Amino acid sequence: MLEAFQQQMQRALLAAGGGEGGAGIDLAPGAVAGARLKIYRANVQQSLAEALATAFPVTLRLMGVPAFRTAALDFVRAHPPTRPQLAAYGGGFPAALAPLDTGAADMARLEWAVMEAYFAADAPVLTVEQLTAFPPGDYARLRFIPHPAARVLWLGHDVLPLWRQAQEDETWVPPAPDAADGEVLVLRPADGIVCVSLPPGAAAAIQSLLNGDMLTQAAEAGLLVEPKLDLQAMLHTLLAQGALASASV
Template sequence: MLSLADRLDGFAAALLDPALSTPLGLVGPDGQPSLRRFAVYRNNVVVGLIGALKANYPAVCRIVGEEFFNAMARIFVVSEPPTSPILLDYGAGFAEFIWGFEPAAQLSYLADVARLERAWLEAYHAPEAPQLTFEALAVMPGDQAAGLTFSLHPSLRLIRSRFPILTIWQMNIGDGVPGPVDLTAGGEDVLVVRPAAAVELRAMPAGGYEFVEALQQGQSLTEAMKTALGTDPRFDLSGNIRDLIAAGAFIDCRIGNEPELLMRGTGV
């Protein structure tokens, strides 16, 4: 006799694989095997997961069209069933799946657009946190600025692509109007952050990606500046700091690795 665990495993496997028969012991109100009822339930589960992917990756869906997206998503659902009951979390591996999905190979930028949409979703559901404001930073003594380290907002994500993914995403979301994009013109680094109610996506300037990444790793302001300049001599420290504070990217700062905060964000 099969154990309860074996029955549950068989039920879950059959839900996503139509080649498998109806699980043993599954019967209808009449006590007879209920093949039709299970087929309807199986279809509803798959359709629901495809719908969750479509909600989480709207730009990807618009780029490839609903018919292609549904077919691609169905294959993903079978290969990567959910591990959490929260559908908003479903599809973390979708971008990687798209990267290896042969029918989408001609859309070489599609996986990176999916990565951007995943970052948007993660930022949207990230914890709330205060924002470090211009006013708070303005009171800092000038001789302490070089050694400052910053704590970044928990919603902040960095996405780097060799394609203009922010431009492509903006054309294919909401009221965006798709148009020609020069895929050879260079990539875009994107800052994703949700300091308040709305998620913001910003194209990052020269050296900006390396600068924020260095700050994330705990480098001081001076060290992060050197890292960015070593990557791109066009890096503008004051311009980047200004834009990052305006975006709500920081929540506090301190001198080096000292445990005591120099200032904490208060903006909302």
């Protein structure tokens, strides 16, 4: 009886619209149970939609409350969390937004990368001194362990300037982002989040490094995209912003 009850009630709690009262729950018949069930349904759906609003605050401002709310409730009903960790809930939301609003979806991808970076594991940061301790002959064969917070994004809209301004001014409503390819590195040096706008080719090279490829392979991946890619400047950025945890040959 318990298992059937839980399956019935879960179906009712994730149902769309005003709900069908207690219909379908054997242990909750009648008008009172039907009305009271709506309290639980509202608690479940609204609290999960609020969790998405917390994870995607700039996307919410970009879309406006009504459009975001509709999209969030649809997502909650179709994809409730699969574990009791709200900080990990919403990874699929950007993809769910893509058919509705590609600009908002890109903003959501950036915000999700920021969320993941914020809660990523702690790790030491590779220093310039540690790197220069390797003999120059080893450089080409170096492989890196990335800092767990480091993430590379390929975006189709210029959302990073809007995201930055939204951090400065919590009431500012961003305009629709321009369609423009952009590559962003998200990091967590010390306690804060840093988003770095990358020059062409750098995203491919950095992702290659984060995948554990050798420095030469990463250089090839970047130069394939952009022959003029400044590898030294890129490596400097990675070290300065704490993107790498350690190096080995």
